[in-house]
Amino acid sequence: MTQDPQASPAAEPNPEPTPPPGDDAPGPESLGDSHASEAESLGELHAIDALLRRPQQTIAKLAAADAPRTLATLVALALAGLATYGLVIGSFSGGVQWWAAPLKVLAAAGLCGAICFPSLYVFVTLAGARVRASEVLGVVAAMLALVAIFLASFAPIAWVFTQSSTLVTFVGALHLVVWIACAIASRRVLNAALKQWRARPTGLTSAWILILIVTSLQMTTTLRPIVGSAPELLDGERKFFLAHWAESFASDARSGPAGDAGAGY
Numbered sequence: 001m002t003q004d005p006q007a008s009p010a011a012e013p014n015p016e017p018t019p020p021p022g023d024d025a026p027g028p029e030s031l032g033d034s035h036a037s038e039a040e041s042l043g044e045l046h047a048i049d050a051l052l053r054r055p056q057q058t059i060a061k062l063a064a065a066d067a068p069r070t071l072a073t074l075v076a077l078a079l080a081g082l083a084t085y086g087l088v089i090g091s092f093s094g095g096v097q098w099w100a101a102p103l104k105v106l107a108a109a110g111l112c113g114a115i116c117f118p119s120l121y122v123f124v125t126l127a128g129a130r131v132r133a134s135e136v137l138g139v140v141a142a143m144l145a146l147v148a149i150f151l152a153s154f155a156p157i158a159w160v161f162t163q164s165s166t167l168v169t170f171v172g173a174l175h176l177v178v179w180i181a182c183a184i185a186s187r188r189v190l191n192a193a194l195k196q197w198r199a200r201p202t203g204l205t206s207a208w209i210l211i212l213i214v215t216s217l218q219m220t221t222t223l224r225p226i227v228g229s230a231p232e233l234l235d236g237e238r239k240f241f242l243a244h245w246a247e248s249f250a251s252d253a254r255s256g257p258a259g260d261a262g263a264g265y
Contacts, residue, residue, distance in 0.1 A: 047073045051146050055192040062138035063131075074141040081148025082106050088159045092171055093229045100233060104226045108219040109147070113140045116212050123208055129199035139193045143186040150182035169245075169252045172227040172265035176217070183213050217241045227265040 047070075050058050061070040086102025121136045158178060162171055187209050194201055220226055221241040223234065239247075248265050 047077060047145075048149055051077075051142065051149065051189070055142065055146070055189045056196050058142050059135075059139065059189070059193045059196045062135050062142070067134070067138065071138050071141055074138070074145040077145040078109065078141065078148045079106065081145070081150075081152040082109050085148075085151040085155050085158070088155045088162060089175060089227055091159065092162045092168075092227055095229065096233070097225075097229055101226055104220075104223045108216060108223055108226075109144055112212060112216045112219050113144050116140070116208070116215055119211060120208055123202070123204040124194065124197065124199055127194065127199040127202045127205055129194065129197035131197050139189060142193075143189045146186045146189055147179075147182045150185055151178065154178050154182070167252055168228040168265045169248050172248070175227060176220075179216065180213055183216065184209065225265060 047058070058070065058074075061067065064070075082105050083102045086105035087098070089105065090097040090099070090101030117137060117140050120140065121133055124131065124136060158175065161174055165171055190205065190209070191201075194205060199205075218241050221239055221244045224230075224244070225235065
């Protein structure tokens, strides 16, 4: 039997492609495991690094079994950073302000956090977050801890200007600008919390940072003098912070270029 030369040869089955040698690309599961282990190692590196680089990991820990330990770490960071910056403020006048200024800074931050905590809980609940009040309290502590970290990083710069000026209003305004900038920067913790809780950002949650800042400004006026000194440890006269600032600038203008290092702000 002869083969027809015009007949087409039988189609050979295509062999299945084989991966090249050494190609052991990880699957989706292994990729997820590697990301999870990387995130865990980053969070365990240090609480400060976790707040600065991956705040969502800190938020996740506040809902885990070791939440009390995480909260205690955040409180310790806040106390250390705020006290450090308070010492810089106290160095302007010295004397009793060495210990009074740090205590007042700690009191102002703690009272602001406690006063603004209920409104934050209501706002995030209205935004769709299903969280416990303790988790929201942990977020407030995380924000204060991040503010304290920023303040401690600015402490050397603030110290230089504090020691080179005699004007209470200038030094006070400098510290207020640093405080407001740090408070705004701490918003990244709140944004990470909203993302972690799968809540929708609203105008209320955005306005809460402004509420926190305004409350802190009034609290510093209530606990005055923080910058400078006064005959009494606390000035009991009630004043709105804008009115107090206006009076302080007017007093410095009357005192002349030398200022009055003994005035309170």
